Amino acid sequence: MTIAATPAAPYYAVIFTSLRHADTDAADDAYATMAALMLHSAARQQGYLGVESAREQVGITVSYWSSLEAIARWKQDSEHLLAQQLGRQHWYDHYMVRICRVERDYGFARADASA
Template identity: 65%
Template sequence: MSNLTDSKSSLFANTPKPPYYAVIFTSLRTQGDDGYGEMAVKMVELAAQQSGFLGVESAREEVGITVSYWSDLESIKQWKANTEHLKAQRTGRERWYDSYQVRIAKVERDYGF
C-alpha cells in the first residue's frame, strides 16, 4: 500500500483534507489466480508513481473492492490511459473478472476513528 499512516491504521490510505476523488473498482473474479495477485501488486506500485495518486485500499473476497484516491479528475483520466494499466485492464477482461464496475466519486468529507 502507499501513503500509509501509523501501524494502527496501516491498511488505510493517508488521504489529504477533502475534496479529492475516489475510484471504486468492484469485481467478481474468475477461479484461480492466473497471475492476478502479481499484477495487482504491480498496478498499485505503478499507480503510486502517477501524478495525483493519493493512496489505495483493497479488500479481495468473493466480491473484491479496491478504492484508489486521486487529487483530481485529470490524474484519474491519465491513469486510465496508462499503457501498462491498459494491458492489465485487457487481461482482466479476458482472464480475471467475470464482471466489474467502476465508480468515480468526489469525496466531500471524511472522518474516522
C-alpha cells in the first residue's frame, strides 16, 4: 500500500472507521475477498482519486473522490450495496462514515525512500 497521489485541493475524503466482529477464519477470508473487490470496484468509479487503509484493532480506510456526486454514486453501486449489507450482518460490530472536503494538503517524500 502506498500513500494516495491526490490532485491539488479541493477534493473529498470518505473516512470509514470500523471495529470488526470477532469471527471465524472463514469469515476473515470472505472479508478479505470482499475488501479486495471493493478496492478494485471503487477504482473503476468515475471521480475516484485513491485510497489509503490500515487495520489493527480499529480499521481506517480513507478514499478520495473528486465530488460529492461521485461519492453518492459509489454509495449506491450494486457491489458496494452488497458489501454494506454483508458488513452489517457479518463483519462489523460498529462503523462510522465521515465525509470531508479537503481544503489543503501538503506532505514530504524522502528522495531515497526506495533505497
